[in-house]
Amino acid sequence: MEGVEMAQQGVATISGFMGTDPQSFGKEGGVTACSFRVGCTPRYFNAVANKWRDRPTTWITVKVFRTLAKNVLSSLRKGDPVVVTGALATEEWEHDGTKRSKIVMEATSVGHDLNFGISVFQRDKPNLGEPEGGDMHPDDGVVDSDLNDNEQTLSRRKNNDPWDASVVFEQPDTVSGQPAASES
Numbered sequence: 001m002e003g004v005e006m007a008q009q010g011v012a013t014i015s016g017f018m019g020t021d022p023q024s025f026g027k028e029g030g031v032t033a034c035s036f037r038v039g040c041t042p043r044y045f046n047a048v049a050n051k052w053r054d055r056p057t058t059w060i061t062v063k064v065f066r067t068l069a070k071n072v073l074s075s076l077r078k079g080d081p082v083v084v085t086g087a088l089a090t091e092e093w094e095h096d097g098t099k100r101s102k103i104v105m106e107a108t109s110v111g112h113d114l115n116f117g118i119s120v121f122q123r124d125k126p127n128l129g130e131p132e133g134g135d136m137h138p139d140d141g142v143v144d145s146d147l148n149d150n151e152q153t154l155s156r157r158k159n160n161d162p163w164d165a166s167v168v169f170e171q172p173d174t175v176s177g178q179p180a181a182s183e184s
Contacts, residue, residue, distance in 0.1 A: 011085070012085070013083065015040065016081070017079060018037070018080045019037040020036050021076075021078045022069075032067075033069050034063075034072055037059055037062070038082060039059050040060065043055070060084075062107050063105070068108075071110075081113035081116040083109075083113045085108055085109040086107035086108045086109070089105075
């Protein structure tokens with residue numbers, strides 16, 4: 001298109017296994033940041049040998065910032081299966097007079113790959129001060145006086161977790177007075 005400049009950004013999603021524990025980096029007192037390596041090994045079925053074969057592993061360095069970095073540092077370990085989405089970038093440097101480069105991913109989302117097991121989610125309690133990087137959920141930090149009667153009842157349920165939907169299935173049915181049947 002003539003006269004129109006468009007921003008280009010390589011956004012990708014990868015799945016693989018963490019090859020390293022997440023490591024913090026950056027200045028002390030600055031933005032929380034960490035990095036880790038993800039190994040992606042494609043597999044294919046060799047019909048002649050009648051077995052699965054691995055292709056060479058591709059290693060990607062993933063960098064994560066702010067609240068996501070804090071949660072990655074608390075949640076993920078070497079060997080965990082993960083799915084990572086982010087922007088691809090090239091880092092360049094010089095070593096012994098030779099220019100070097102590598103492709104890194106600046107992650108916007110990171111999570112366990114549930115194809116390999118189960119994971120238990122725990123919502124991070126919001127920092128009621130200044131949010132780091134503006135990553136707060138719109139409903140975080142709401143106090144009971146801001147809620148209507150129904151929401152106040154829901155917020156007082158077991159474990160005091162305002163995000164736990166299990167109470168919906170524990171409430172008595174308004175017609176029969178019996179506990180609501182869960183859908184299975």
